[in-house]
Amino acid sequence: MNILLPKFECIKPNNEKELFDLMYKYTGRKVGILAGGTDLLPTINAGKLTIDYMIDISSLGLNEIIEKDGAVHIGSMVNFRQLTLNKLIQDKLPALLKAAKTVGAVQTRSLATIGGNICSAVPSCDSAPALIALGAKLLLNSSNGHRIINIEDFFKGPRKNALNSGEILYEIIIPLPNNYSQADFIKYGRRKALTLAKVNGASMLELDNEKKVIACRIALGAVAPTPIRAVKAEDFLIGKEINSEIIDEASKIALSEISPISDIRSSADYRLQMSKVIVKRTLSNVYDLLVKEII
């Protein structure tokens, strides 16, 4: 059995200059950026996308995870297998570790990159809620120089992102959590592996010495056109001491900020109910972790 992909030319730039020269040269042409290929190749194979040129960005040195200036810098070409086996991610960013482990299956994670996951900008993107909760920023690069944006501003709609023509996602920058902050991630799908989320979500809390919330981020996925932050619920929690009533109230507020739809994976009503559960569970898990650490 042969898998016949339509013809295209695959080009692998070896440095930044070659990359941006190619991007310029092929402006307005049908170009695909090849990261892990787990999304791109099946999409082409299914006839949903035709391209003439494929630019393979695997030789640009974007596959490192380093700690620098109080932040973890993850190259956009780091794959999820690399993430899950990385000591820094295991020790410092357990919420991201948890999210990375829910992406696809073992084989998918060997190829699929964090950059590709973000750039595909699907509402159910598994890395997004964890990264939003962790306050991640994205380094975007082009021949005109680079810019850094908050990850939540990157998602513009289903499969629509904020990349300008000629721009490439280079790096994901995550501030290291301090001793008074923690995050947690939960995904609900139809099954555990090889499934897109019905709902996914993450929460981050930072507490002061009196265990009052001084910073908070709540993110939900697959319940709006993009992964989103529940900012009203976050604002409600600031300055408060956490207990089950407060968490319950925050989860109710979060529901007013999402707009789930019914589709093949889930009904809107189920998504609404599960969003509430995810906000409650992630917040209470985070609080439990923090209180243990502070005591």
Place this chain on the structure above:
Amino acid sequence: MGRKMVLNVNEIDYSLEIEDNEILLDTIREKIGLKGTKYGCGTGECGACTVLIDGAPVNSCIYLAIRAEGKKIITVEGLKNGETLHPLQQSFIDNAAVQCGYCAPGMLMSAKALLDVNPNPTEKEIREGIDGNICRCSGYVKIVKAIDEAAKKMANTDEGSENNR
């Protein structure tokens, strides 16, 4: 008109001409002639085509062959040591962990990838290790048992460690 390149499969170099849009699974089966790796879904969801690339389990049906240049590819044919089956293969036979057999090569490669990084997996970890491999006969219980037994044998015998390459 393809590109001339060398692919290393099961520690043998093959000089090949490869098209840009060629899928590694086709290269392995049709050009190199190793038919152990199976075509299942063609979309990276069933795991029948799993091979190891530099030690990582990969669905070869969604992998461009040109990307494999300079990498070490291991297929199910590369598991045995000479005429001796890999402990995982032997354990699949001993436990009758094969019904129709179509998923077995992929299962074996995922199991090998798991044991390479986690030689003493729990049952949960074994199930997670084969979470990208679908068995249409639903023979998972025996497959999990076979992997568990192989891991224990490999931990206890010299033969195991020799074969665990």
